[in-house]
Amino acid sequence: MIYSYFPGCTLKAKAQDLDTYGRKAAEALGVTLEEIPEWQCCGAVYQQATDEIATKLSSVRALNAAKEKGQPLVTICSACHHVIKRVNEDMKENEDMILRANNYLKFDEPYHGETEVIHYLEMLRDKIGFDKIKEAVVNPLKGKKIAAYYGCLLLRPSKVMQFDDPENPTIIEDFIKAIGAEPVVYPFRNECCGGYQTITDKDQSDRFANKVIDSAKMKGAEMIITACPLCLYNLKQNTRDIPVVYFTELLAEALGVKEQEG
Amino acid sequence: MQRIGVFVCWCGSNIAATVDVDRVVEAVKTDPNVVHAENYQYMCSEAGQKLIRDAITEHQLTGIVVCSCSPRMHEQTFRKTAEAAGLNQYMVEIANIREQCSWIHKDKDEGTEKAIILARAAIAKVCLNAPLQPGQSKVVKRALIIGGGIAGIQSAIDIADAGYKVDIVERTPTIGGKMAQLDKTFPTLDCASCIVTPKMVECAQHPNITIYAYSEVEEVKGFVGNFNVKIRKKARYVDETKCTGCAVCTEKCPSRKGRNEFNCGLDTRGAVYIPFAQAIPNVATIDATNCLHFKTGKCGICAKNCSANAIDFEQKDEIFEEQYGAIVVATGYQISDVTKFDEYQYTKHPDVVTSLELERLMNAAGPSKGVLVKPSDGKHPHDIVFIQCVGSRDISGRGKCYCSKICCMYTAKHAMLIREKYPDVNVHVFYIDVRTPGKNFDEFYRRAVEQYNVDYIKGMVGKVYENEKGGLTVQAVDLISNERVMLDTDMVVLAAAIEPSDGVKHIASMLTASIDTNNFLTEAHPKLRPVESPTAGVFLSGVCQGPKDIPETVSQAGAAAVKVVGLLAKDYLVTNPCTAHTDETMCNGCSSCERVCPYGAISYIDKEVMDKGVREVRRIAQVNGALCQGCGACTVACPSGAMDLKGFSNKQIMAEVDAICK
Amino acid sequence: MNNEKALAEEVVSFSGTNPRNCMKCGKCSATCPTFEEMDLHPHEFVSYLASGRIEKLLQSKTIYKCLSCFACVERCPRGVEPSRLIEAVRDSVVGQKGADYLSPDRIPERLDPDLPQQAITAAFRKYKK
Missing domain, CATH: 3.50.50.60 (FAD/NAD(P)-binding domain)
Known part of the structure; x- marks a missing residue:
């Protein structure tokens, strides 16, 4: 299986683990992730205003690059996934956006949302299958109680994201089971970590992160995993006694490829 | 040549405001078949009907067209009018120039033009109408x-x-x-x-x-x-005529894993069960999916213990x-799916229940024998929160767009009953609106607030989550004080929307x-x-x-x-004479009509037919006039045009279309 | 039509959502994680804009407190999507000349070695034009 891959800025800098382990694990599972050439930052925020276009063009370029290769586009970072998925939805439905974006970008052939955007976790669930991953696991993380932290961007708005049940998601829990560990379900797994306030109001994001951590600990979690660099940062900043790691790191560990040369 | 009369109704201003009724009258008068046309303010009134009766007599009309409201409204009225003047009631046509014309047009010229076209179509049709006589069908009592x-x-x-x-x-x-x-x-x-x-x-x-x-x-x-109805009596695996309802089998059954539907799944029941003590009929039923006999072929303890010999594993539907x-x-109804609203933790925490589940928890015949306890640990709750409108008034796609109507009142009831029986329990109700129209309803709700100190808080709950004490925290806003509400509670009750039974x-x-x-x-x-x-x-x-x-x-x-x-109470019903019939010379016996008939009114017979001088036996369709409801499905399905409908013949429909397209 | 009403209507129109679908249940505010930090709350944004009032919203610090976590969007029973309205008001404020909420000068003091790039990018996208 060969997929186009959009790593995004953070995965090239502060969240290299998320990227490196993701690539290693994919390879171990027989998936080739082809990084889109000359991709540009997604902008980290999806602008909701109906007349907004400029901030969405970089996503359209990435989407069109995947379309030209005839490959689904895989993302890992929650923010990139959120932005690119929503822009793609706009490129399917919003006539005004379709017209203006295509007029501006002038591709060989207009882009109409043809690319399938999937998050790495969706690739594991829908393309590879958690039962296949279970078979490929060489170091099952037996007995480890792991809490999935979803945050906001993967799940909501569910009408567009179509990622999982927004109030009762199971995809990361199923992933945790597949790598042999025990999922811990806790009430704040789909509440906000305060992410976007990190720069402007750190106290606030700290308070939110603590709520998430306390909620996970209350249910007996020994570790928290996430797909979002900013969530990871906020949670890590506020805890010393419980590790917070990227899901790709655990996957690489379970598949026995964590220490391999990348 | 027909002698047609046309009667254009103003319907007060309903029609006359958007249709120039004088112009309609002038326009239809140019039709060679029309010998009389007039308009009147309310054609359905007694005065209007008299105009019609008089015109029928005076102008010896052979058919009439009334340009008025929908035939669903007044077709019967005008048919009776025609009959009273000696004209067969099926010589009446209605041109609907209200619902299909004046009400949907704003521009008077456009409305008038359309009304004239609709009138012309009706005239074209009535010219081809023939007098019909309704029949009778027997009523099964x-x-x-x-x-x-x-x-x-x-x-x-x-x-x-x-x-x-x-x-x-x-x-x-x-x-x-x-x-x-x-x-x-x-x-x-x-x-x-x-x-x-x-x-x-x-x-x-x-x-x-x-x-x-x-x-x-x-x-x-x-x-x-x-109506002819087939009813399936599902196998109970218990002979209803023998079972005495003694319930010994239900006590002896070793399989205890069946979901007790009557208690909303709050407890379990045996594979052989009687839903509740006063069940009618008071006989046991075996649920085969949980029964050890059906699973393993062994057991049969119920049969051994039944003194009436009523257990019958061989019973069939x-x-x-x-x-x-x-x-x-x-x-009736069922409770809609609240698992979609898991911000309230219904699937995650046993102490989050629906109102119907609470009914069972409070009922003396329920799983806790009427003692209100938390499902999680069987302990007495000290604080209960009710959330209204869960899934009602919801257009987001998760819930139902309508108000479920009964929740405001039953929640007030629950709140009051709890406060009455357990004065130590605090009760909070989060509401959007309290809707209590009904005799003694608002007084009832106010009693909950004023006498029983139930805490009504305006605002929908945003999230419920388990707190570190193992209890529940309710996160909301009091919209009256515009302040955050964080309430630690022991139980949350969801007033779930009701929906029609699946x-x-x-x-x-x-x-x-x-x-x-x-x-x-x-x-x-x-x-x-x-x-x-x-x-x-x-x-x-x-x-x-x-x-x-x-x-x-x-x-x-x-x-x-x-x-x-x-x-x-009627022995017979008047049947609609507008039924289908076959042109025997054109029918090729293909059965297309028989297949589409929803009333089973068409059968086939072998009949000797004289066609173009040749006498031969052919398989042809025959319509049972008593069963035919005149829906016309067969006339469309018939590939050879042999099927036709009295009063709505293919010719008549084409004449209408021609008149419209002219 | 006065200026305030016209501006309110313009902002609503590019928000892409309709505040008149609101039935005033307050669930947006009830579910909002940052309610306590706000001077005007999500349900008030909806209510103000539905009645053509925007002046107070333009002055509100709420527009910088909304986390874009979409909890209100997901849980609103009426599909109103309050976060769109808050964002639309914020856009109309920071879109004015000299009205940036976040200036690049303020960034260095907030940097720490682990802070992901996405936080900085997002902050500029939201608070500066």
Whole structure:
């Protein structure tokens, strides 16, 4: 299986683990992730205003690059996934956006949302299958109680994201089971970590992160995993006694490829 | 040459404001078949009808066209008018220039032009009309009630009391429905089972009522006055005629994993069970999916312990047929799926329950014997939060767009009952609006607030989560003070939206009765015919038509019964003469018409036919005029044009189309 | 029509959502994680804009407190999507000349070695034009 891959800025800098382990694990599972050439930052925020276009063009370029290769586009970072998925939805439905974006970008052939955007976790669930991953696991993380932290961007708005049940998601829990560990379900797994306030109001994001951590600990979690660099940062900043790691790191560990040369 | 009269109605300003009625009259007068045309303010009034009668006599009219409102409104009126003047009633055509013209146009010129076109089409058709004579069909004096809740029970008793036979078909093992599950009823707080079980007994004992419990309607054929219904009696694996309801088998059964439906799954039951002590019929039922005998071939403890020898593992579903003159749909409701609203943790925390589950927790015959306890640990709660409108008034796609109507009142009831019985328990109700129209309803709700100190907080709850004490925290906003509310509580009760029972869609399609986008059955007229379906002979009782409480359900059940009795009191019904017939020389015996006929009115016979001088035996379609309802499906399906409909012949339709396209 | 009403209507129109679908249940505010930090709350944004009032919203610090976590969007029973309205008001404020909420000068003092790039990018997207 060969997929186009959009790593995004953070995965090239502060969240290299998320990227490196993701690539290693994919390879171990027989998936080739082809990084889109000359991709540009997604902008980290999806602008909701109906007349907004400029901030969405970089996503359209990435989407069109995947379309030209005839490959689904895989993302890992929650923010990139959120932005690119929503822009793609706009490129399917919003006539005004379709017209203006295509007029501006002038591709060989207009882009109409043809690319399938999937998050790495969706690739594991829908393309590879958690039962296949279970078979490929060489170091099952037996007995480890792991809490999935979803945050906001993967799940909501569910009408567009179509990622999982927004109030009762199971995809990361199923992933945790597949790598042999025990999922811990806790009430704040789909509440906000305060992410976007990190720069402007750190106290606030700290308070939110603590709520998430306390909620996970209350249910007996020994570790928290996430797909979002900013969530990871906020949670890590506020805890010393419980590790917070990227899901790709655990996957690489379970598949026995964590220490391999990348 | 026909002599046609055209009568254009103003309908006050309803038509006249958007259609120039004088111009319509002038325009139709140019038609060579029209010998008279006039307009009048209200053609349906006695004065208007007199104009028509006089014109028929004076101008010796052979047919009339009335340009007015929808034929659903006044076709009958004008047909009677024509008959009174000696004109066959099928020589009347209505041009609908109100609903299909004046009401939807703003521009008078456009409206007028369209009205003229519609009038011309009707004139073209009436010129080809022929006098028809209606026939008669016999009325079967027996009614079928689908659903044995309080709605079905009340309709059955009222019809039976009027002297007609009634059968109740109920898909669960007992009648009684949701009402039998309730603890107390608002606004009088009388015990639900104390008032519903006597009615259940009355049904069982009534000489005119037969109960088919654990049965389902399988197929419906026929038409008003003469429905032919197949009913499936599902295998209970217990001989109803032998079982005494002693319940020994239910106690001895070693399989205890069946979901106890009557207690909303709050506890389990044996594989052989009687839903509750007052069940009617009071006989056991074996649930084969949980029964060890059906799973392993062994066990059989129930059979060994049954002194009446009633257990019958070999029993099979039985299908039988019965004729009915009328059918009452009383399929009721179910609680909608609250798992979609998991911000309230219903699937995650056992102490988050629905209101119906709370009814069982408070009921003396419930899983906790009427002692209110937390499902998680069986301990007494000290604080309870009620959340209103969960899934009601919701257009996001998760819930129902309508108000479920009963929740405000039953929540006030729950709150009051809890405060009365357990004064130490704090009760909070988060509401959006408190809706209490009804006799003594608002007084009831106010009593909860003023006398019982129930804490009503305006604002929907945003999130419920488990706190470090293992209890629940409710996150909300008090919209009156505009302040955050964070409430630690022991139980959360969700007033979940109600929705029509699943299966109602299937029933509706069997009955060709229409349902709305929420699966509620549609009334023939929302105000004037609220208990009748648009399908003749099908009546509506209870929540299958829309959310309603018990008093309203009982009133509607009685109203539906009166309509049924009115129908069954007739020996014969006048049948529609606009039925299909075959041109024998054109029919090629292909059976297309037979396949599409929804009434089973078409059969085939071998008949000697004289065609172009040749006499031969051919297979041709024959229409049973008593069964045919004139729907016209066969005329469209017929590939050779042999099928035609009296009063709506292919020729007439083409003449209308030609007139419109001219 | 006065200026305030016209501006309110313009902002609503490019928000892409309709505040008149609101039934005033307050669930947006009830579910909002940052309610306590706000001077005017999500339900008030909806209510103000539905009645053509915007002046107070333009002054409100709420527009910088909304987390874009979409909890209100997901849980609103009426599909109103309050976060769109808050964002639309914020856009109309920071879109004015000299009205940036976040200036690049303020960034260095907030940087720490682990802070992901996405936080900085997002902050500029939201608070500066």
